[in-house]
Amino acid sequence: MYDLGYSRPASIAEALELLQQDDMAQLISGGQTLMPVLRARLAAPSQLVDIARLDDLRQIRLIDLGIEIGAGMTHAEVAASPIVRAKVPALAALAGGIGDAQIRHRGTIGGSIANNDPAACYPSAVIALGARVKTNLRMLDAEAFFAGMFTTALEPGEIVTAVQFPACVEACYLKFRNPASRFALVGVFAARLGSEHRIAIIGGGNGVFRWHEAEQHLDRGADIDGLDAVPLDLSNFTGDIHGSAEYRRHIATVITRRALATLS
């Protein structure tokens, strides 16, 4: 790692001031992505601005839409929250399946979506449920927030403060794990919002995306077993040492069917 400074601001305003004063400063939350990146010398910020313990980012509460989860809530806290478990049980289950115990007790929802790793679990729920991402500047719809692999609509110095999800009990997240990292080789979040089906896929390699053809197929009342014949564009998938694009597409179809089969 390079030499670098470290500050722990007492408020969002103080964090923003630090970022404004130094354009080489970088936010750190759980550090579960950023620390390995720094250790591998793939980034060289001048200082880390630690927002992990800011009270303003650390609550889960009921709102008109459903629930609001502060950006600093860890995956373990989301998984254990009675509010999340009651209002969006599939989201609690998703958080409880991220990485291992250390990752879950340090990593945060804000860090995960700001990082937008194409294999990260949360973006699938954010997109499938039509969640809203709150920052210090604005409210962004899910589809406007994610902008491809490791890219989001966040401007330099903008901080994710919370994510708002609609209540939804008709949803299921399933992932096909890479046994080494426990990241998803492919993950699918399937939900029914009223009469509308929503299916979001991660792990394809290019970033989270919706399988619109399958959603339309299901909205017409067609059978889950017919999904094999529904087009799923291969350009959404890339191959690597863990699996080819064709393999990932096949897995996506299989686990979509399994996730949908759990909905009543």
Ligand SMILES: Cc1cc2nc3c(=O)[nH]c(=O)nc-3n(C[C@H](O)[C@H](O)[C@H](O)COP(=O)(O)OP(=O)(O)OC[C@H]3O[C@@H](n4cnc5c(N)ncnc54)[C@H](O)[C@@H]3O)c2cc1C
């Ligand atoms: C071995 C391993 C296995 C993992 N398995 C999984 C898995 O199965 N599923 C999964 O989804 N993830 C997995 N992860 C990733 C993990 O969930 C991370 O916690 C998450 O990606 C980043 O969250 P963080 O709070 O640690 O962010 P950090 O590492 O602190 O930050 C990540 C990035 O986000 C920025 N950032 C942080 N907070 C904010 C904010 N509030 N606003 C704006 N920018 C911000 C930082 O500047 C940095 O660029 C795994 C990681 C490891 C190392």
